[in-house]
Amino acid sequence: MLASMIGVFDSGFGGLTVLAALLKRLPVYDYLYLGDSARAPYGPRSLEVVHSFTREAVEFLFDAGCPLVVLACNTASAQALRTLQQRHMPAHRPDRRVLGVVRPSAEALAGLPPGAIPGVTAPALTKGTVAVLGTKGTVASGSYALELAKLAPGLRLIQQACPLWVPLVEAGELSGPGTEYFLRKDLDPLFAAPDPPSRVLLGCTHYPLLLPVIRPMVPPAVEIIAQGGLVADRLADWLLRHPEMERRLWRNGTRHYATTDDPEWFARQGQAILSTPIAVERVRLKSWP
Numbered sequence: 001m002l003a004s005m006i007g008v009f010d011s012g013f014g015g016l017t018v019l020a021a022l023l024k025r026l027p028v029y030d031y032l033y034l035g036d037s038a039r040a041p042y043g044p045r046s047l048e049v050v051h052s053f054t055r056e057a058v059e060f061l062f063d064a065g066c067p068l069v070v071l072a073c074n075t076a077s078a079q080a081l082r083t084l085q086q087r088h089m090p091a092h093r094p095d096r097r098v099l100g101v102v103r104p105s106a107e108a109l110a111g112l113p114p115g116a117i118p119g120v121t122a123p124a125l126t127k128g129t130v131a132v133l134g135t136k137g138t139v140a141s142g143s144y145a146l147e148l149a150k151l152a153p154g155l156r157l158i159q160q161a162c163p164l165w166v167p168l169v170e171a172g173e174l175s176g177p178g179t180e181y182f183l184r185k186d187l188d189p190l191f192a193a194p195d196p197p198s199r200v201l202l203g204c205t206h207y208p209l210l211l212p213v214i215r216p217m218v219p220p221a222v223e224i225i226a227q228g229g230l231v232a233d234r235l236a237d238w239l240l241r242h243p244e245m246e247r248r249l250w251r252n253g254t255r256h257y258a259t260t261d262d263p264e265w266f267a268r269q270g271q272a273i274l275s276t277p278i279a280v281e282r283v284r285l286k287s288w289p
Contacts, residue, residue, distance in 0.1 A: 004250045005030040007066030009057045012040035012170055013259075013269040014206030015072030018101070020274055021228030022070075025236055028251040032066055036285065037261035041166040042075040043135025043204075050137060054080035055088060056285040060258075062096055067248050070235065071100045072227075074134055074203050078102055078141035097245060101205070101227055104234040106147035108225050109201050110155065114237035129195050131158040133186065134203035135166060144203065158197055162186045162207075169206040172269075175213055183210065187217050199223045209273070258283045 006029050008019050013035050022031065034057055036042075042050050054076040061069050071077045077100030084098055104114075109130045132144045139161040148157050164182045173179050190197060200222055202208055208226040218224060239246040255278070259266040263280035270278045 003030055003065040003254075004248050005032045005064070005066045005254075005256070006249060007031075007058075007061030007064070007069035008033045008072050009054075009061060009069060009076070010035050010071075010073045010205055011042040011053075011075065012037045012166070012206065013266060013273065014166070014169060014204065014209065016270055016273040017205050017208045017226070017228045018070070018072035018231050021232040022235065023255070023274075025229075025232035026239075028253055030250045030252050030254045030256075032061060032064055032256045032258065034061055034283070035257075035259045035261075035266060037170070037259050037266060039260065040170060041135065042073060043137045043163060043166060045075075045137065047079050047137075047141075050075055051080040051083060052287075053285075055084060055288050058084060058098055059288050060283065060285050062093055067096050068245055069096070069098045070231070071098060072205050072231070074101055074105075074205065074227075075137040075141075076100070078134075078138045078143035097242075099235070099238065101231055102143045103147055104231055105201055105203065105225070105227055106144055106151055107234070108230045109144075109199060110148060110152035112151065114230075114234045127154045128199075129156040129158060129197045130199045130201070131160060131190055131197035132201045132203040133160050133162050133165075133207060136161045136163050138203055144201075156195065158190060158193075160186055160190055162204075165210060166204060166206045169209050174209055179210070180213060180217075183213055184217060187214070191219060191222075197222065199225065201225045202227065257281065260285060 019033050036057055058069050071081055081100040139159045145157055148155055168179055205227055257278050257280040259280055263282045267278050267280045
């Protein structure tokens with residue numbers, strides 16, 4: 001019998017920031033993390049390519065024994081999740097579930113706690129400006145605008161594409177004058193406008209690794225939302241509301257890591273984020289017709 005793990009997928013190692021929060025919030029479960037670093041970043045790629053890559057990754061995690069997969073990648077969540085949930089899985093994997101990060105992140109932007117129903121169990125923000133920093137693919141998808149229009153239609157949303165931030169993180173350029181230049185190039189316009197945002201979402205799981213540089217560039221009163229903790233809280237709530245899936249998950253506290261790139265390089269990145277040595281397996285993703 002295959003192990004029954006929670007799968008966590010990202011285009012690279014940035015999603016380990018989400019996994020770290022999951023391990024802290026829900027440590028008893030077994031996890032398998034997959035980073036498609038050989039093909040990162042996903043942000044500049046076409047919708048068709050992102051969907052194909054995401055489907056291959058999700059199928060790998062399903063085959064490895066994950067009945068539940070969390071897409072810890074905003075680009076994949078924004079561009080591929082809906083099609084996977086509505087078309088692919090009902091036909092091929094009706095007993096599996098895939099969750100993304102866009103909806104819970106939009107709930108956090110709207111000021112809603114986990115499990116809240118807007119206007120019923122909790123009020124959403126009714127006015128003001130919020131911002132999403134994301135990849136080109138995430139911003140172009142319009143997913144955050146669609147979700148916020150449903151959750152808190154009175155909010156004004158600014159979306160800022162930050163195309164160089166993921167390459168900076170993947171290259172290990174987390175500080176220094178060059179990194180500060182590119183961050184300021186994307187951040188300064190947000191706060192030069194007459195109605196700047198009071199809440200900013202780091203809409204890519206790589207971006208929290210830049211937070212020590214981002215925070216001094218943002219006015220102190222502005223709330224910066226990283227996705228790790230909020231995804232962990234909302235997954236905990238989701239499992240309470242879906243006991244049929246929760247009962248399927250093993251509770252041995254095991255962690256497994258896989259990458260499509262150099263496992264030693266990935267292990268070094270992972271150790272820096274998770275504060276513990278990790279063993280990483282190199283895998284090859286199969287195409288899905």
